Amino acid sequence: MALGAATVLLLVATACADGGNEPASTSPAATAGVDRITMEDFAFSPANPQVRPGEKITVVNKDSAAHTVTATKGDAFDTGSIAGGESGAFTAPSKAGEYAFVCTFHSNMTGTLIVR
Template sequence: MSLTYPHRGHAALRVGGACVLLALAGCSNGGNGSSNVTTPATTSASSAPSTSNAGATHITIKNFTFSPANLQVRPGTKVIVENQDSVTHTLTATGDKAFNTGDIDPGETATFMAPSTSGSYAYICTIHPNMKGTLTVS
């Protein structure tokens, strides 16, 4: 009498095959030429405000510039700041100091929540005060 289970290998193959099919189905675009993948909108360093509807939004620091320099968000939006420069920066609200990332080292990120009160919040890098931007909460 054998104590091996000849069908055990077949069950593992069926489960593995099902996983592969599910993974491929998730990558499929349904054959209609459109993609279900959502890519983030790109922002530029222009002074025109950009809009964020829900979820987190990003500000990039590169070449001693905030990008976008002017950003419009909803109250309480999570803002992720990425430092792509080779020196440390901050992103600090002027006036009432409604937000402050503290030091962000090169290659690092910091996160803050947009104020819950609507308004326009000017910000700077406290290390390099010539770096300026505005967060508009509405």
């Protein structure tokens, strides 16, 4: 029976490894959202990333053609041209909301950045 109690204690300790009373899966790191957008086969992945206000987003271009991640309204964000095989980054807007974006070179590449 002591082995069973030790196993339960280990499971509880592992679930609360962040030091709080909640299981580790609900810690802020587990719900941080997307911090990376990939451009591949002339599409964004994910197409509708969810991020926190002011979060830095890395953009990876796996295509051979250059792409951008550019907000369609205002100047909320714009990576500028990212050559094929290269990476770039931008900072999410500080205000919560939904921000449509497009690749300025390929208008069929679209998505929506969801800031919450």
